[in-house]
Amino acid sequence: MSHHDPLEEAFIGDHRRTEEEIKQLKTLVDQDSWEEALERARALRHALQSHIDVEEQWVYPKVDELASGDEDLERTLSILRKRHVEIPAYAEEVISAIEDREAEEAEEAIELLARVIADHHRTEEGDIFPLFMGDGPLKDVAEAAADALRKAHNEEIRA
Amino acid sequence: MSQYHGCELPEELYYDLDYVWACPEGDGTITMGITDPAQSFAGRILRVRIKPVGKVVPAGRQVATLESGKWAGGVPLPFEGKVVARNEALLETPHLLNIDPYHDAWIARLAPTDPEHALDSMHTGEEAIKALHAWIDRYGIQCMRCTE
Numbered sequence: 356m357s358h359h360d361p362l363e364e365a366f367i368g369d370h371r372r373t374e375e376e377i378k379q380l381k382t383l384v385d386q387d388s389w390e391e392a393l394e395r396a397r398a399l400r401h402a403l404q405s406h407i408d409v410e411e412q413w414v415y416p417k418v419d420e421l422a423s424g425d426e427d428l429e430r431t432l433s434i435l436r437k438r439h440v441e442i443p444a445y446a447e448e449v450i451s452a453i454e455d456r457e458a459e460e461a462e463e464a465i466e467l468l469a470r471v472i473a474d475h476h477r478t479e480e481g482d483i484f485p486l487f488m489g490d491g492p493l494k495d496v497a498e499a500a501a502d503a504l505r506k507a508h509n510e511e512i513r514a
Numbered sequence: 515m516s517q518y519h520g521c522e523l524p525e526e527l528y529y530d531l532d533y534v535w536a537c538p539e540g541d542g543t544i545t546m547g548i549t550d551p552a553q554s555f556a557g558r559i560l561r562v563r564i565k566p567v568g569k570v571v572p573a574g575r576q577v578a579t580l581e582s583g584k585w586a587g588g589v590p591l592p593f594e595g596k597v598v599a600r601n602e603a604l605l606e607t608p609h610l611l612n613i614d615p616y617h618d619a620w621i622a623r624l625a626p627t628d629p630e631h632a633l634d635s636m637h638t639g640e641e642a643i644k645a646l647h648a649w650i651d652r653y654g655i656q657c658m659r660c661t662e
Contacts, residue, residue, distance in 0.1 A: 430654045448576055463563060467579050470586040
């Protein structure tokens with residue numbers, strides 16, 4: 356029997372799609388497909404912001420409650436939250452370089468975004484998401500968080 | 515010089531209360547770099563990229579990017595300005611940032627677009643040092659400097 360894990364499907368699936376989008380963005384810049392790259396970069400920025408907003412509303416506050424007194428987990432959350440502020444700024448940097456059709460700057464900005472996002476995903480998937488999966492202490496709120504992410508992405512598509 | 519958890523925090527510099535310090539020069543330019551706690555947070559820096567001389571960088575955009583084995587990030591400019599000099603030595607020897615972040619490892623010198631208000635969003639003196647102590651606590655930093 357297959358195991359259905361809502362958080363894995365929604366959030367980790369979203370992580371893999373984001374990483375793939377960034378790879379494709381790099382290919383478009385390499386091919387000088389500036390208009391399509393700009394469209395994809397703007398869509399990526401919106402998707403990243405939606406994902407961050409949902410995590411800030413549905414995931415991190417639950418971990419905050421659990422982390423009380425656990426210095427390592429509190430510190431991990433602080434660093435992840437810092438990245439939630441920085442990632443949209445790095446995405447803006449990508450958009451700006453693509454708007455200016457500055458190939459070298461765009462490549463550097465995409466490379467930075469890719470590296471930061473990969474590190475961020477690794478930490479979330481290693482230290483945060485397991486709390487919501489399997490028999491983790493936050494498993495009861497996983498479905499609601501996954502629903503919120505699906506709704507946020509559906510609204511993006513409608514917009 | 516203030517010290518906290520082994521981190522040096524010169525009171526006379528201006529800080530964005532995150533990674534960046536800035537020092538106004540007598541000729542109207544502003545030199546900038548990253549703080550001692552920021553270099554410790556990043557770990558041994560392996561790669562530095564700095565925007566070229568002549569480039570105008572809008573406020574909030576990255577004037578440089580840094581990469582270590584465990585971390586990567588940008589160095590945002592707190593004000594709009596034109597890069598008038600960059601530290602070429604850092605491009606060759608990135609981990610100078612881990613050795614001497616306030617002197618030899620300055621990152622760039624900028625001519626601000628609005629010199630009168632360039633440092634308005636930054637903080638200095640006792641207020642800045644207190645906020646940086648909170649930053650150090652939040653991320654659990656114990657500063658260490660490389661010697662070579």
